[in-house]
Ligand SMILES: Cc1cc2nc3c(=O)[nH]c(=O)nc-3n(C[C@H](O)[C@H](O)[C@H](O)COP(=O)(O)OP(=O)(O)OC[C@H]3O[C@@H](n4cnc5c(N)ncnc54)[C@H](O)[C@@H]3O)c2cc1C
Ligand SMILES: Cc1ncc(C[n+]2csc(CCOP(=O)(O)OP(=O)(O)O)c2C)c(N)n1
């Protein structure tokens with residue numbers, strides 16, 4: 244099963260490499276990884292998605308918790324949550340029909356064209372990983388030049404918070 | 408005001424460190440100079456950094472106190488890696504100070520630069536790099552705290568040379584306590600779980616207590632022994648747990664696992680309740696996990712949640728230190744028995760012991776001679792002789808191979824911390840330096856290193872360290888002229904093709920070699936001289952003696968689990984007998 248694990252990590256040198264190293268060392272998968280500072284300068288928030296059976300996921304969360312740099316951790320998939328991935332995608336768009344088609348699909352997905360060139364469009368799209376996948380699939384006709392995704396960032400719904 | 412180097416020297420003293428095991432080089436010269444000028448802590452100069460880590464490790468396993476290692480950058484640090492990994496796999500607390508090139512050179516492929524924090528990452532509990540010299544005291548305090556609490560393990564502190572410059576001075580305060588917000592190992596087990604465990608334990612008809620290295624490390628041998636005796640339950644120990652329960656006691660089944668005793672493995676396989684304490688269901692113990700102890704409910708006590716249900720699913724997991732959990736468990740057990748004097752079922756327990764005694768009679772290693780007759784000395788006889796000569800009280804270190812298994816099976820350890828070996832990593836070359844560490848800690852005690860002619864050569868340079876610091880350990884070389892454990896597997900699985908497991912005629916004359924270092928070497932070739940030579944060796948209190956004991960090279964270690972796809976009960980009992 245796919246899981247979204249969200250971690251509060253000490254903002255220390257080497258901390259990120261310990262998290263990432265753990266996955267390769269123990270043969271776990273990382274599907275996406277997203278990390279950035281938080282409002283508290285001493286902490287980073289890291290969200291990763293991984294796939295595994297319940298036993299594996301249990302080991303992954305235990306192993307992550309064991310890292311001295313990991314302050315707190317939650318498996319967001321255990322409860323209601325919001326997940327967002329951001330994609331920037333550059334596609335070839337030359338000629339009226341092709342440009343219209345790209346524009347239309349972008350609108351349907353509620354994306355934005357954020358850069359326009361004579362032959363290319365750069366589109367920004369935010370949503371779940373699934374939605375972004377669907378968009379890429381829908382663009383199959385167009386020539387995709389580049390895809391950049393931030394990786395999933397997630398947060399629990401309601402009152403539940405991950406903080407010190 | 409102290410320099411970075413001086414702060415390190417002072418902090419180690421304030422931490423109560425008894426020995427530093429190390430080797431100097433450019434990146435740590437400021438530290439060495441500070442130690443030279445001010446430190447009261449004896450420094451042991453080894454002959455190879457790997458030996459520094461193993462010696463610190465041997466000291467730790469014998470005493471329970473964290474070992475301290477100091478090495479230079481680059482090759483000094485990489486040489487230490489095997490010893491750090493050895494300590495990590497067996498959960499041994501250790502603090503390793505490694506030199507690093509000056510901060511402005513980091514990343515430039517500077518002379519003797521290597522990314523020690525990176526290289527050691529998968530084999531340390533945690534690591535630090537000094538960024539500001541003023542952080543040194545707190546960092547050292549944290550390193551010792553992390554290394555010794557929770558599930559113990561090695562911690563590396565990487566120290567750029569400029570952080571130890573003698574001309575930059577700082578105020579020195581050694582903190583009394585540490586608080587790390589992201590690190591808080593469990594202090595007590597969950598009461599509800601402990602109650603459940605007590606109930607299950609008392610409902611058992613065929614119980615086994617399976618205890619491991621965690622009981623030795625967690626100083627819970629007495630509690631475990633008391634609980635087992637109160638209940639009259641059988642006890643088996645892992646390779647790492649030997650000595651936690653008295654080896655010569657009737658309730659002791661011996662080691663379990665791949666080379667475990669017949670009665671231990673049979674009891675495990677047929678048990679209905681297993682109390683696992685400070686043991687981690689290693690693959691050398693379980694054999695095929697899906698066939699592991701099919702009828703057993705498992706209670707698992709461990710300080711590290713990742714050890715629980717990692718390979719074998721626990722029915723009642725209890726996260727906490729063995730000492731407090733066993734104390735609480737014993738109390739619950741006593742309360743429940745006060746209420747119900749019939750617990751546990753004595754009739755069932757009696758039948759269980761009868762069954763165990765039958766297994767013992769059939770193939771117990773200690774209830775009769777279970778090894779071949781031969782003109783030559785059998786390796787098992789050497790260990791039995793060692794046991795007699797030392798009254799069973801020696802600190803016995805070992806290397807890795809057949810000799811290690813014979814020592815584990817036949818030296819019946821009655822006390823914890825007397826058996827010192829590399830179980831998890833299985834590091835050849837561990838034995839001699841580990842013996843040095845134990846001897847430094849207990850100069851009056853008998854310290855024996857059981858080794859093979861293969862393993863001893865992996866750190867044989869330490870004979871010189873033994874000369875320098877007068878460390879009269881006894882080296883018991885089980886000489887079979889083979890990488891014996893490798894040969895055994897080749898005999899059993901490769902139709903006896905001994906690919907690169909012999910040395911032909913290249914072995915040194917060990918007796919002359921000992922003389923060259925100022926030690927004593929003796930050959931033993933006949934059984935009737937074995938005991939006398941053994942006693943003679945231990946009578947030479949102030950001499951390192953190397954006994955080169957020629958044993959039957961054809962002997963295999965048995966029992967041995969049948970693999971692949973075998974269960975605990977599936978064992979080879981000799982070259983042609985199977986369960
Ligand atoms: C050639 C060879 C053959 C081997 N054959 C065998 C064999 O036949 N049988 C065998 O048993 N082993 C054998 N081994 C060793 C094996 O590889 C493992 O090292 C060993 O089985 C692990 O022992 P353990 O389960 O006691 O765990 P350890 O590695 O000692 O781990 C200790 C456990 O206790 C926990 N712990 C530590 N401190 C505490 C505390 N204070 N409170 C609570 N929990 C704590 C830790 O978290 C850990 O889970 C062999 C090794 C070699 C090299
Ligand atoms: C550093 C290292 N290299 C290789 C091995 C694999 N290995 C395990 S036992 C063994 C043979 C050991 O030979 P010896 O020390 O003579 O002991 P014996 O088995 O003959 O008693 C080898 C090569 C190991 N455990 N450690």
Ligand SMILES: [Mg+2]
Pocket residue numbers: 808859860861885886887888889890891
């Ligand atoms: Mg040998």
